[in-house]
Amino acid sequence: MKELKLALLGFGNAGQAFGRMLLEHEEEIMKTYDTKVMVTAIATGSRGNLVCSEGIDLARALADLDTEKGGSGRFTDSMALSTMTTMEIVEWADFDVLVEMTPLNIATGQPAISHIEGAFKRGKHVVTANKGPIAWAYRRLRDMAKDAGVQFYYETTVMDGTPVFNLVEHTLKMAKVTEVSGILNSTTNFILEELEAGAEYDDIMARGRQMGFIEADPAMDIEGYDAAAKITALLNVLMDAGITPDMVDRKGIEDITVEDIKAAAAKGKVIKLLCKGIRLEDGTVQASVQPTEIDRSDMLASVNSTTSVVSITTNLMKKVSVVEHEPEIEQTAYGVFGDVLRVLEGR
Amino acid sequence: MKELKLALLGFGNAGQAFGRMLLEHEEEIMKTYDTKVMVTAIATGSRGNLVCSEGIDLARALADLDTEKGGSGRFTDSMALSTMTTMEIVEWADFDVLVEMTPLNIATGQPAISHIEGAFKRGKHVVTANKGPIAWAYRRLRDMAKDAGVQFYYETTVMDGTPVFNLVEHTLKMAKVTEVSGILNSTTNFILEELEAGAEYDDIMARGRQMGFIEADPAMDIEGYDAAAKITALLNVLMDAGITPDMVDRKGIEDITVEDIKAAAAKGKVIKLLCKGIRLEDGTVQASVQPTEIDRSDMLASVNSTTSVVSITTNLMKKVSVVEHEPEIEQTAYGVFGDVLRVLEGR
Numbered sequence: 001m002k003e004l005k006l007a008l009l010g011f012g013n014a015g016q017a018f019g020r021m022l023l024e025h026e027e028e029i030m031k032t033y034d035t036k037v038m039v040t041a042i043a044t045g046s047r048g049n050l051v052c053s054e055g056i057d058l059a060r061a062l063a064d065l066d067t068e069k070g071g072s073g074r075f076t077d078s079m080a081l082s083t084m085t086t087m088e089i090v091e092w093a094d095f096d097v098l099v100e101m102t103p104l105n106i107a108t109g110q111p112a113i114s115h116i117e118g119a120f121k122r123g124k125h126v127v128t129a130n131k132g133p134i135a136w137a138y139r140r141l142r143d144m145a146k147d148a149g150v151q152f153y154y155e156t157t158v159m160d161g162t163p164v165f166n167l168v169e170h171t172l173k174m175a176k177v178t179e180v181s182g183i184l185n186s187t188t189n190f191i192l193e194e195l196e197a198g199a200e201y202d203d204i205m206a207r208g209r210q211m212g213f214i215e216a217d218p219a220m221d222i223e224g225y226d227a228a229a230k231i232t233a234l235l236n237v238l239m240d241a242g243i244t245p246d247m248v249d250r251k252g253i254e255d256i257t258v259e260d261i262k263a264a265a266a267k268g269k270v271i272k273l274l275c276k277g278i279r280l281e282d283g284t285v286q287a288s289v290q291p292t293e294i295d296r297s298d299m300l301a302s303v304n305s306t307t308s309v310v311s312i313t314t315n316l317m318k319k320v321s322v323v324e325h326e327p328e329i330e331q332t333a334y335g336v337f338g339d340v341l342r343v344l345e346g347r
Numbered sequence: 348m349k350e351l352k353l354a355l356l357g358f359g360n361a362g363q364a365f366g367r368m369l370l371e372h373e374e375e376i377m378k379t380y381d382t383k384v385m386v387t388a389i390a391t392g393s394r395g396n397l398v399c400s401e402g403i404d405l406a407r408a409l410a411d412l413d414t415e416k417g418g419s420g421r422f423t424d425s426m427a428l429s430t431m432t433t434m435e436i437v438e439w440a441d442f443d444v445l446v447e448m449t450p451l452n453i454a455t456g457q458p459a460i461s462h463i464e465g466a467f468k469r470g471k472h473v474v475t476a477n478k479g480p481i482a483w484a485y486r487r488l489r490d491m492a493k494d495a496g497v498q499f500y501y502e503t504t505v506m507d508g509t510p511v512f513n514l515v516e517h518t519l520k521m522a523k524v525t526e527v528s529g530i531l532n533s534t535t536n537f538i539l540e541e542l543e544a545g546a547e548y549d550d551i552m553a554r555g556r557q558m559g560f561i562e563a564d565p566a567m568d569i570e571g572y573d574a575a576a577k578i579t580a581l582l583n584v585l586m587d588a589g590i591t592p593d594m595v596d597r598k599g600i601e602d603i604t605v606e607d608i609k610a611a612a613a614k615g616k617v618i619k620l621l622c623k624g625i626r627l628e629d630g631t632v633q634a635s636v637q638p639t640e641i642d643r644s645d646m647l648a649s650v651n652s653t654t655s656v657v658s659i660t661t662n663l664m665k666k667v668s669v670v671e672h673e674p675e676i677e678q679t680a681y682g683v684f685g686d687v688l689r690v691l692e693g694r
Contacts, residue, residue, distance in 0.1 A: 029521075155518075161664050162664065162667055163514055163518030163667070167518055170518060171517060171685070172685070173688045173689075174372060174379075174685075174688060175681070299646060299649040299650070299654075299670065301649065302645060302646040302648065304644070311670075316508070316678075318673070318674065318675070318678060320672070321669070322667065322668070322669055323646065324667060325665060325666040325668065327665065331664055331665060334663045337663070338519070338520055341520045
């Protein structure tokens with residue numbers, strides 16, 4: 001039986017959910033791909049790092065971090081505990097696939113970009129759930145992967161495991177993407193929806209924080225930076241746009257008032273933070289993130305709460321939309337899981 | 348350069364659009380797959396048949412049938428004109444891929460099933476745009492293809508070239524489908540929408556006929572037979588249901604009155620002809636086509652006119668929906684085109 005060794009950079013909620021999914025499918029993967037998938041390194045910010053080329057005890061690592069079931073919240077497997085830094089793991093540990101799940105730095109894409117470059121330099125495959133590298137350095141990374149003859153997947157970076165990049169690559173062959181649009185940020189979507197329903201801004205924020213999808217510092221979402229990074233990632237991959245998030249014509253929902261929402265409603269419209277990209281006549285791609293009045297009968301108006309949508313227009317299939325309905329952490333994990341399966345198939 | 352020979356059974360609007368798409372992409376296909384795709388047989392109901400193992404002049408065949416630009420409406424290429432019947436073409440003509448596009452017989456799936464069986468018996472690949480075989484005989488045909496070691500694709504049978512079957516196979520790996528639902532018949536969708544807007548039934552039918560998507564005999568659509576065939580096809584492929592359209596709990600919109608629609612509207616709902624399939628505890632799959640009241644805020648309520656949607660629920664990705672927005676004949680052609688490209692990749 002063959003082996004596939006994974007190095008996991010980042011092991012938060014999504015990483016742990018991915019770990020559980022991997023354990024649950026261990027036998028099915030062996031049966032389907034005649035391959036044993038092992039985790040040989042896990043790097044975390046504050047829970048310790050594990051490195052073991054014979055394979056880490058993943059169940060134990062998960063149990064260690066499960067404080068609700070008596071775990072200490074830190075790794076305890078003394079056979080695997082390591083003082084290697086994340087970058088040392090990238091450069092020296094024994095693995096076949098780097099799985100990049102470190103926290104996003106939306107302003108630069110670092111250090112995730114360096115992690116990925118380090119893996120490519122060693123001829124390793126990369127799966128990233130971190131959208132920073134796709135938003136800030138896609139073209140360069142894509143070319144590095146090609147030159148190194150390795151695989152590079154990033155389905156999770158937009159709408160979790162919902163097929164978007166894979167959809168175009170595998171199911172819309174020879175079709176040329178001419179336009180991409182979508183509602184991609186659930187925090188702003190939730191806030192706009194609640195404002196329309198008559199809730200007070202402060203109450204909305206408190207409730208969103210409680211529900212776990214409004215960050216302590218929500219500016220990245222509210223001012224449209226997260227949405228800008230996502231539409232950039234989409235356009236870089238699907239239209240070879242070669243842009244960065246700072247090139248997006250971006251406006252968040254920070255200036256949207258209850259009066260604006262009421263005025264839109266009076267016209268039969270709702271306000272949504274719409275992401276959009278089109279190819280201009282000079283061949284460049286123009287990207288925008290803007291609060292936009294949407295007709296209430298439009299499908300986009302029904303995208304509420306944590307649901308998101310991407311619409312992809314091609315020359316051969318006109319407009320096709322994909323909707324992810326109220327995802328949970330398992331759907332993020334599945335994006336990474338599916339990409340690892342693709343690596344298995346592509347080897 | 349390799350060759351891939353196609354036999355086209357049926358050459359109506361969709362078949363001709365496929366022919367044009369093939370011609371337009373001839374060079375790109377050669378460049379990408381190092382293969383020349385040729386059409387070596389075309390069978391039609393009333394326009395004559397063409398058979399030529401060296402390749403039919405497809406541009407001429409298309410021009411012959413283009414009566415608006417001076418074509419006679421019948422094939423005139425005397426080098427290729429043939430007295431072979433459709434079944435003789437299946438059994439004797441020189442081709443690698445049978446492309447089944449004959450008119451649907453929704454009550455039996457024949458003669459398309461026999462065409463496909465005939466191709467498999469000769470070890471030929473099959474692409475079908477005809478949903479009859481997938482609704483009436485999928486399991487048997489799938490097994491025949493597997494035993495013959497040939498490829499069998501049918502993306503076009505539900506929502507044209509919009510990825511549904513390919514989406515699950517290529518982008519939701521290892522996820523198990525637990526439920527499928529959708530709005531799949533545009534005739535009934537159009538009628539319900541127009542009734543709600545206050546139009547008279549007879550006017551709606553006249554306009555729909557004029558627009559080309561209400562058939563001369565609309566019973567197959569209105570009584571839900573078309574929708575039943577589509578949900579059956581979906582469930583047979585995605586959930587290995589092994590059912591036939593007569594096993595669907597089917598009710599059309601024939602008894603829906605303007606009063607029903609108004610009563611629904613008063614509750615904030617709209618009536619849609621909803622297709623649905625779920626797996627029961629005993630392992631069997633239960634399928635239904637029923638007029639259903641949908642909350643106006645639900646995404647399904649926004650699926651109007653000729654737009655359709657399929658929602659696929661899996662154990663690993665929860666619910667993902669795919670929407671095809673107001674397709675034209677080119678989107679049907681693309682379904683067949685995409686499947687032919689898959690044959691090229693899979694050889």
